[in-house]
Amino acid sequence: MDRQWRVAMISEHASPAALLGGEDAGGQNVYVDAVSRGLASRGYAVDIFTRRDDPEAPLVMEWGPGVRIVNVTAGPARHLPKDGLWRYMPTFRDSCMDFAERYDVRYHVLHGNFWMSGWVLTELQRVWGIPGVQLFHATGKTKQRHQGKADTSPSDRIRTEMEIVRQASAVITQCPTERDEMIGDYGADPAKIAFIPGAVNTEIFRPLDRAKARQAIGLDAAGPVIVYVGRILPRKDVANILHALARLARQPDRPCPTLLVVGGGEGAESVREMARLRELAGTLEIAERVRFVGQHQPATLRDYYCAGDIAVTTPWYEPFGLTPLEAMACGRPVVGSAVGGLLYTIVPGQTGLLVPPRDPVALAAALGDLFTHPVLLKRMGRAGLERVQQGFTWAHVAQRTDHLFRWLLASQGEAMSLPWRVHGLPGMADRNVRPTVGSEDRHAFLPGSEDRHSCLSLPDLNIADPMLFEHVDRNSHTPLGLDGDLLGDIDYGVH
Numbered sequence: 304m305d306r307q308w309r310v311a312m313i314s315e316h317a318s319p320a321a322l323l324g325g326e327d328a329g330g331q332n333v334y335v336d337a338v339s340r341g342l343a344s345r346g347y348a349v350d351i352f353t354r355r356d357d358p359e360a361p362l363v364m365e366w367g368p369g370v371r372i373v374n375v376t377a378g379p380a381r382h383l384p385k386d387g388l389w390r391y392m393p394t395f396r397d398s399c400m401d402f403a404e405r406y407d408v409r410y411h412v413l414h415g416n417f418w419m420s421g422w423v424l425t426e427l428q429r430v431w432g433i434p435g436v437q438l439f440h441a442t443g444k445t446k447q448r449h450q451g452k453a454d455t456s457p458s459d460r461i462r463t464e465m466e467i468v469r470q471a472s473a474v475i476t477q478c479p480t481e482r483d484e485m486i487g488d489y490g491a492d493p494a495k496i497a498f499i500p501g502a503v504n505t506e507i508f509r510p511l512d513r514a515k516a517r518q519a520i521g522l523d524a525a526g527p528v529i530v531y532v533g534r535i536l537p538r539k540d541v542a543n544i545l546h547a548l549a550r551l552a553r554q555p556d557r558p559c560p561t562l563l564v565v566g567g568g569e570g571a572e573s574v575r576e577m578a579r580l581r582e583l584a585g586t587l588e589i590a591e592r593v594r595f596v597g598q599h600q601p602a603t604l605r606d607y608y609c610a611g612d613i614a615v616t617t618p619w620y621e622p623f624g625l626t627p628l629e630a631m632a633c634g635r636p637v638v639g640s641a642v643g644g645l646l647y648t649i650v651p652g653q654t655g656l657l658v659p660p661r662d663p664v665a666l667a668a669a670l671g672d673l674f675t676h677p678v679l680l681k682r683m684g685r686a687g688l689e690r691v692q693q694g695f696t697w698a699h700v701a702q703r704t705d706h707l708f709r710w711l712l713a714s715q716g717e718a719m720s721l722p723w724r725v726h727g728l729p730g731m732a733d734r735n736v737r738p739t740v741g742s743e744d745r746h747a748f749l750p751g752s753e754d755r756h757s758c759l760s761l762p763d764l765n766i767a768d769p770m771l772f773e774h775v776d777r778n779s780h781t782p783l784g785l786d787g788d789l790l791g792d793i794d795y796g797v798h
């Protein structure tokens with residue numbers, strides 16, 4: 304494949320090669336991996352720049368067709384907590400520039416992830432004169448609001464984020480809450496915000512009969528099971544789930560669910576939190592109902608989701624949250640806290656339920672209700688799967704990101720084809736004369752072609768408009784099909 308367009312994907316602490324589920328390895332690692340592969344499958348060459356944290360790691364790793372991981376030197380070549388990385392970012396930037404120069408690589412577009420990479424993005428955007436797209440994954444202001452004094456972020460964080468929002472060519476937001484935060488907290492220009500929700504790998508995360516899944520993970524529990532998957536950090540508030548479980552355990556008229564807690568790892572914060580949770584389970588006298596199974600990689604995670612009847616996640620805040628989508632892709636309803644991305648991915652009453660954060664009473668009531676309605680549970684599982692297939696696959700994300708890149712590159716005067724009918728390209732380099740775009744048409748732009756049917760001018764075509772992406776998706780969506788019973792037979796002991 305002739306890969307004409309090169310993307311520099313910057314992700315200073317989150318490498319796709321990391322083991323998932325540890326303290327600093329979660330959603331961002333998954334995102335960077337999946338979007339890079341997706342862009343490569345659409346013809347881009349993608350280099351993922353990440354910080355070398357292992358002296359044995361090669362400078363360049365071939366990661367997949369069209370995707371390389373570039374382990375650049377920035378600080379000591381060992382794992383460091385991400386809040387300690389800020390001081391190494393100037394070196395990180397210089398190492399990216401050295402690499403491009405030494406190997407004579409010209410990049411066309413930058414994709415920054417998290418705020419420190421966002422700073423590198425603004426630097427490289429300026430030096431290389433190319434567009435840059437930023438996705439924060441989490442923001443300093445939200446963290447401050449929820450964690451207060453416990454927030455260990457460098458003091459420069461919020462000021463730097465403000466500057467990134469001002470300078471990046473476009474900012475990707477993954478849910479309406481994040482968009483509101485970008486505009487309200489960071490004064491982002493709404494016309495610069497693209498709306499591209501995160502996604503799930505529907506080839507890995509698929510429904511599996513509950514009994515088979517339990518057998519696969521060696522779970523002997525016969526009754527109801529709830530599952531938490533994610534990093535083990537205070538803000539994920541697994542303690543809230545334990546408190547809810549303790550309430551359910553006190554109800555004599557129905558069986559108490561077993562809770563599977565998937566995640567953990569070696570980081571100090573994660574180890575501390577895990578110890579606290581184990582102790583709490585003992586204090587609440589539910590230790591025998593809780594299985595802490597440690598971190599697992601995606602191939603086995605499917606079995607854990609499918610071994611459960613309901614997935615539960617009740618963080619204090621959640622910028623987006625991939626795990627609810629993974630559970631939905633496995634045909635499992637999700638009970639989540641009514642915050643951030645969960646407000647967008649979970650449709651209450653249809654694909655699961657939303658409860659207030661830090662409210663074990665509400666969580667216990669929601670779980671208790673669901674377990675008394677097995678038919679509703681099944682229906683929600685199906686609805687979740689359909690929701691995921693309709694708009695939350697990585698193919699959708701790659702397509703939308705590709706369109707955003709094309710839009711930016713064409714605006715810069717690159718001879719890039721657009722998925723919409725366009726004319727007036729020669730004017731693109733000249734900022735005073737804009738091309739016009741037919742929003743109802745997906746014909747690729749061919750340089751030199753003249754199309755008179757255009758109806759919108761580029762400045763009117765706001766990248767923040769979900770329709771820009773939606774109408775393309777509707778044309779290309781192929782449902783994966785849904786048949787059979789997702790859960791298998793369930794007996795919750797409630798008749």
Ligand code: UDP
Pocket residue numbers: 323324325328329330331333532533534565566567597598599600601604623624625626627629
């Ligand atoms: N994850 C994993 N193994 C684990 C725990 C979590 O692979 O033991 C993955 C999980 O499947 C999801 C990601 O880590 O893809 C967590 O992403 P999410 O957006 O839910 O939370 P974040 O880590 O970004 O806070």
